[in-house]
Every structure is written in C-alpha cells, then in structure tokens.
Amino acid sequence: MGDVVTVPETYGLGPIKVTAIDADKVDMAAELTGSGYSVSGCSGGGSVTSQGKGGVALSCSKGPAATINNAMSLKVVDIQDRTAVLRIKPTG
Numbered sequence: 001m002g003d004v005v006t007v008p009e010t011y012g013l014g015p016i017k018v019t020a021i022d023a024d025k026v027d028m029a030a031e032l033t034g035s036g037y038s039v040s041g042c043s044g045g046g047s048v049t050s051q052g053k054g055g056v057a058l059s060c061s062k063g064p065a066a067t068i069n070n071a072m073s074l075k076v077v078d079i080q081d082r083t084a085v086l087r088i089k090p091t092g
Helices: none
Strands: 016-021 026-031 047-050 055-060 066-068 072-080 083-090
Touching: 016 083, 055 066, 055 072
Parallel strands: none
Antiparallel strands: 016 026, 026 055, 047 055, 066 072, 072 083
16 A cells, blocks of 8 residues: 556556555555546546646456556456456556
8 A cells, every 4th residue: 555656657557555455445646647537447447637727536346457547457356355456557
C-alpha cells in the first residue's frame, strides 16, 4: 500500500497511487493529465469518483481488466496479505 506506479503520459493519468488494499479489492487514485476521462469495466463492481483537482479514484477487484481512457488496461492479477499485483499495459 502506498506504492506509486508511473504510467506513460499518453494514458491521460499522472502516477497511480495505491491507497488501500483489502482481501478483495485495490483502491487507487491518480491525477488526470488529459482533458477527459473514461473507464470501462473494473471487475467486481469497481467505481470511479471525482477527487477534485482533476483526479480520480478507482476501486478494482481481482479479475478482468478495466480499460481507462481507451488507452490503458489495468488488471488486478492477485491480492495476498495486503499486497497486490497489478498489470498495466496499453490497450489494443
């Protein structure tokens, strides 16, 4: 928890910070660097909310990948003992 993952500028997000990990989900926050934001399919009922100052919060469960800004795929691969493995890659 507290780890920060820097992603390419083309994804439209600043560094993604892990804010919490529990047995079935990972909470993350990031600043927006582009003019818009979209997310499709955080598994397990993930959610996106405004954080003010052009930021977003994500809550994603282990399972299928979410698509963010039609540019990146974010998947929670595994969660064990408050440690999570994330897979982030370009879409397409």
